[in-house]
Amino acid sequence: GAVVSQHPSRVICKSGTSVKIECRSLDFQATTMFWYRQFPKQSLMLMATSNEGSKATYEQGVEKDKFLINHASLTLSTLTVTSAHPEDSSFYICSARVVPAVGDSYNEQFFGPGTRLTVL
Amino acid sequence: GQNIDQPTEMTATEGAIVQINCTYQTSGFNGLFWYQQHAGEAPTFLSYNVLDGLEEKGRFSSFLSRSKGYSYLLLKELQMKDSASYLCAVSVNDYKLSFGAGTTVTVRA
Numbered sequence: 001g002a003v004v005s006q007h008p009s010r011v012i013c014k015s016g017t018s019v020k021i022e023c024r025s026l027d028f029q030a031t032t033m034f035w036y037r038q039f040p041k042q043s044l045m046l047m048a049t050s051n052e053g054s055k056a057t058y059e060q061g062v063e064k065d066k067f068l069i070n071h072a073s074l075t076l077s078t079l080t081v082t083s084a085h086p087e088d089s090s091f092y093i094c095s096a097r098v099v100p101a102v103g104d105s106y107n108e109q110f111f112g113p114g115t116r117l118t119v120l
Numbered sequence: 121g122q123n124i125d126q127p128t129e130m131t132a133t134e135g136a137i138v139q140i141n142c143t144y145q146t147s148g149f150n151g152l153f154w155y156q157q158h159a160g161e162a163p164t165f166l167s168y169n170v171l172d173g174l175e176e177k178g179r180f181s182s183f184l185s186r187s188k189g190y191s192y193l194l195l196k197e198l199q200m201k202d203s204a205s206y207l208c209a210v211s212v213n214d215y216k217l218s219f220g221a222g223t224t225v226t227v228r229a
Contacts, residue, residue: 043219093162111162
């Protein structure tokens with residue numbers, strides 16, 4: 001299957017600093033990538049949909065000025081957590097949607113390995 | 121909003137069979153996915169159903185009934201490595217995935 005990477009895998013930062021997380025599709029082009037957040041023992045919550053060349057679409061309750069998303073190319077999306085606070089500590093996971101072939105509505109997403117953010 | 125329900129926890133014995141149910145009420149439907157997620161790792165794809173019926177893939181099978189808003193994941197011949205969280209996710213019309221809270225399966229010897 002398609003491979004999605006994330007960098008860094010783990011980051012610890014001080015409160016008030018900004019952290020950038022990269023999500024790359026390694027062997028395919030992804031016009032759409034998704035950013036999720038997962039708190040311990042909870043499921044994945046979609047934060048935003050990242051579209052190459054256009055502004056991201058944020059889910060209700062997610063602050064777009066705090067979680068900056070840039071989808072600069074067909075293989076790279078970045079999430080920047082600005083002025084991070086301890087409550088932002090979480091597991092951040094990206095996924096990339098494989099564009100279905102003509103006539104195929106299959107909608108599979110491939111997930112990156114996740115980034116564990118700890119804000120002190 | 122989207123409503124996807126699945127049991128929180130299940131426990132089974134090695135070699136046994138476990139069935140994880142998922143019911144959903146969503147604003148759109150473009151298929152249902154099951155993912156496996158080990159602690160601290162990203163989800164990995166297990167199965168996809170878009171039409172009613174049973175899809176079998178080795179030890180794992182998944183069933184869908186669109187009229188009932190119901191799916192199940194069947195795990196056969198359980199192995200210790202199957203201990204994980206299993207996520208039911210519905211693909212809604214704009215190709216976003218909405219996830220259930222996940223079912224933690226513990227396999228005991």
